[in-house]
Amino acid sequence: MKTPQTSKRTKFIFVTGGVLSSLGKGLAAATIGALLECRGLTVTFQKLDPYINVDPGTMNPFQHGEVYVTDDGAETDLDMGHYERFTNAVMSQKNNYTTGRIYYSVITKERRGEYLGGTVQVIPHITDEIKAAILQLDGCAxxxxxxxxxxxxxxxxxPFIEAIRQLRTDLGREYSLFIHLTLVPYIKTAGEVKTKPTQHSVRELRADGIQPDILICRTEVPLEDSLKAKIALFCNVQKDAVITGIDVETIYEMPLHFYREGLDAKILELLNVWTGQPNIKPWEDLVHTIKHPKNEVTIAITGKYVELTESYKSLHEALIHGGLANGTKVRLRYISAEDLEEKDPAELLDGCTGILVPGGFGKRGAEGKIRAISHARSNKIPFFGICFGMQLxxxxxxxxxxxxxNANSTELDSASPDPVIYLIKEWFDYRTNQMQVRDETSDMGGTLRLGAYPCVLKEDTHAARAYGQAEISERHRHRFEFNNLYREQLEACGLVVSGVSPDNNLVEIVEIEDHPWFLGCQFHPEFKSKPMHPHPLFRDFISAALTKKNNG
Structure with missing residues (x-):
């Protein structure tokens, strides 16, 4: 591939959505990034969320879905996961801003007197703060x-729409591009595709001062050329800038579909960038592997948010990735932890050759998860416990x-006589090289052990064999820790501490002797798994589940 001809300045692509939520803006943005990388270009991302929470850290997963954690400890929107899985970009604090975070910064400046006694207003102060957050990415990619x-x-x-409207003037047309994702519904009873919702959505955007350059039309059926021409006419865009965003079998097929639609070529044309032909073969190979599995396993996920699988988005994808590494289709069976408290685990878990207990907070469903763990341990079923799952x-x-x-976690029973999991009040933060202090009265937001921490692995363990190296770094999001007062006693009974912090103070990974594959980790390995680079723990977990299935 020839070296792309690009400017030293960053070109900004703004992605908006209309008609209704959950159309897939995050996946569309991630796919655009993937296609640009296929052309040898570098990309970064930013998600601007309108809610007033400073971050999603304290939000209920039923409302917001998964909280995604970056290396530097930012609690962010789940779309950050899409960005990292589809590209080589690494997200951080500067890649996700909320209304709450923007206003918090402006109010803090006002209290310090930085506005010199002036009246603080949405325009220009809030919009300038948003623009500054966006422009800090200039030069990064x-x-x-x-x-x-x-x-x-x-x-x-x-305020976000107004800020990016202003940026078009500030940056110029060769450095800014507006892509609008909208809905073109198919009315089955009439057998027709309707463009009116898209027309109204674009009209709404234009009323706010933004004319989209490209439209991505989410639809169930292919858009004929005549329909694209109609949309282009009424929405004031070029016909080849109307892109069909049709439903696909797997999200990893999206780069191939948008490439065939000419989305990346149109973006480069409008932004006056030249590159050679993209290398999309890795995506073609990936989709072929997904659609032609050699084997199949069923994995049980026992959690308390199973009614909304978006709560486990990265986990879901990481298990799929683990299957890809083994040429295996992974079927996921979400099982309510509360159901496990009332029903026989053997009945609910029948047919599953692997059991995973994910992270979570609070007492609800905890005993059901413990029953699932006991079933996996006693029946030699491969088990993977993540965060709260490891603690349980x-x-x-x-x-x-x-x-x-009567052993328990003090999160579940503060009066437990044997608190094998407890609230650690001081620990060394390897990211800041400082001691961190907290207690039961600390604010909930941002007080967990967050972000990437190093971990030293014990030789000849499942963990060491999976990673193939002595020291690793993984992302955390939890408040409670393994109680070292019980470490020697539990190890004497067969618990293997296979991963610890470099100072040997924090237990990061545990395993069980005399079991085919039983591993729990304090961190969230799903945050670092990619379809083309499956996480080693998920790879080996699925391999163990496949072995269990084949051997009975």
Whole structure:
């Protein structure tokens, strides 16, 4: 591939959405980034969320879905996961801003007197703060893809729309591009595709001062040329700038579809960038692997948010990636942890050759998760516990193997006589090289152990064999830790501490002797898994589940 001809300045692509939410702006933005990378260009991203929370860290997963964590400890929107999975971009604090975070910064400046006694207003102070957040990405990559959360017309999103409107004037047309994602519904009873919602959505956007350059039309059926021409005419865009965003079998097929639609070529044309032909073969190979699996396994995920699988988005994808590494289709069976408290685990988990207990907070469903863990341990079923799942695995082992019948986490029972999991009040933060202090009265937001921490692995363990190296770095999001007062006692009973912090103070990974594959980790490995680079723990977990299926 020839070296792309690009400017030293970053070109900004702004992605908005209309008609309704959940159309897939995040996936569209991630796909655009993937296609640009296929042409040898570098990309970064930013998600601007209109809600007033400073970050999603304290939000209920039923409302917001998964909280995605970056290396530097930012609690962010789940779209950050799409960006990192589809591209080589690494997200951080500067890649996700909320209305709350913007206003918090402006109010702090006002309290310090930085506005010299002037009246603080949405325009220019809030919009200038938004623009400054966006422009800090200038120079970081060839392209910055900025996704505006919510739907055009939402009152809370207006300052963000106004800010990017202003940026078109500030940056110029060769350095800014507007892409609008909208809905073209197919009315089955009439057998017709309707363009009116798209027309109204674009009209709403134009009323806010923005004329989209490209339209991505989410639809169930292919858009004929005549329909694209109609949309182009009424929405004032070029016909080849109307892109069909049709439903696909797997999200990893999106780069191939948008490439065939000419989306990346149109972006480069409008922004006056030249590159050679893209190398999309890796995506073609990936989709072929997904559609032609050699094997199949069923994995049980026992959680308390199973009614909304978006709560486990990265986990879901990481399991799929683990299957790809083994040429295996992974079927996921979400099982309510509360159902496991009332029903026989053997019945609910029948047919599953792997059991995963994910992260979570609070007492609800905890005993059901413990019953699932006990079933996996006693029946030699491959088990993977993540964060809270690891902590409950320690509780289960303590109760049923180490003889500590009332063992628990102080998160669940503050009066437990054997708190094998507890709130650690001081620990060394390897990211800041400082001691961190907290207690039960600390604010909930931002007080967890967050972000990437190093971990040293014990030789000849599942963890060491999976990673193939002595030291790793993984992302955390939790408040409670393994209680070292019980470490020697539990190890004597067969618990293997296979990963610890460099100072040996924090237990990061535990395993169980005499079990095909039983591993729990304090961190969230799903945040670092990609379709073309599956995480080693998920790869080996699925491999163990496949072995269990084949051997019975």
């Amino acid at each position: 060839d392209f910055a893809i900025i996704e505006i959360g919510g739907t055009v017309g939402d009152i809370e999103g207006l 695995a320690v509780v289960e082992f303590s109760r049923h193997i180490a003889g500590l019948a």
